[in-house]
Amino acid sequence: xxxxxxxxxxxxxxxxxxxxxxxxxxxTPNAAPAKDGPLPSVDEIAAKSAKxxxxxxxxxxxxxxxxxxxxxxxxxxxxxxxxVYSKAPNKxxxxxxxxxxxxxxxxxxx
Numbered sequence: 001x002x003x004x005x006x007x008x009x010x011x012x013x014x015x016x017x018x019x020x021x022x023x024x025x026x027x028t029p030n031a032a033p034a035k036d037g038p039l040p041s042v043d044e045i046a047a048k049s050a051k052x053x054x055x056x057x058x059x060x061x062x063x064x065x066x067x068x069x070x071x072x073x074x075x076x077x078x079x080x081x082x083x084v085y086s087k088a089p090n091k092x093x094x095x096x097x098x099x100x101x102x103x104x105x106x107x108x109x110x
Contacts (some may be wrong), residue, residue, distance in 0.1 A: 063088040071098075 040048075050056050065086040072079045080098035092107040 071096075 050059060067084040069082045071082055078099055080096060083095040085093040094105045096103045
């Protein structure tokens with residue numbers, strides 16, 4: 001019984017990760033003309049992003065992260081919910097609710 005459940009969980013997770021992803025809309029927005037100047041470096045973009053969201057000091061104070069989202073597997077006709085909880089320095093909990101089942105995986109090193 002235990003191995004059947006484990007096989008079912010592995011099969012669903014493999015299916016979820018191998019089905020191709022599709023964008024939510026196919027229309028292209030009216031984009032402004034491209035600038036002719038050089039593009040900013042990765043470091044410049046990262047610095048600007050960090051500054052706009054409170055600075056590196058504010059990000060360094062964070063010890064938890066919670067992410068939630070929804071997923072859809074059109075080929076299988078399934079929809080579900082994903083929750084990821086992380087706590088510094090190295091604890092993670094992933095909960096995937098798909099169809100009528102809930103699959104929980106804790107990623108804590110030994």
